[in-house]
Amino acid sequence: MYRSRTDKLTGFRVYKDAEAVAEAVADYLFDRINACVIEKDICHVLLPGGTTPARCMDLLAEKPLSWDRIHWYPGDERCYPKGHAERNDVMIYQHLFSRPDSVVENFHPIPAELGAEQAADKYRAFFDHIRSIDIAVLGMGEDGHTASLFPGNPALDSNDSIVAVHDSPKPPDDRVSFGLQTLRYAGESILIATGSNKREAIAKLESGEPIPVTMIEPDVCFLDTAAAGQLS
16 A cells, blocks of 8 residues: 555665665665555656666666656756756656656656746646645755755745745756645655765754754655765
């Protein structure tokens, strides 16, 4: 049975390196997506950017998914023109939809080329008919941000499902992101973090410090040994 939010699976899973993390996440997602499709006949999956998630998508793309029953969403998008190499949707198209049987029409990119405010309004109007994400796959920055929800940024305080983000500490300045409450109430949330530069943020997550990723309360965290550091 597909696990509900009240039946939480918590904890850290540590693997030797980023490749092992990608393999473990791909296997885990395949099982969880199948369970959701069996339970609901549909599955809504949120995806992150990043190198390790990209490798995970390569591996997931090779699995016999029920592509026509799965809908995919980028967790955030950078306000660059369509087709820009640093857009998350470009990465997702390249790595996840590489098989002829994949259903690219079930991927729903954020129209960030319209600018943060207009894109957030348009995507929110679309997503609010869907209402919730079944499985949210999240990355994390060195400062503990996830999607484009940065520490201290006003977008973190919004209750909107989709938020405009301005003054990002990383380029570009303007972005669009799924909001904190949408991520918190996903059916299941999975965090991927690799590399020693994530170690401090993971320690803060373990101790419960109020960085954005802690506020989401991920259900399970997939780490490599470099990111895990000296977890208790």
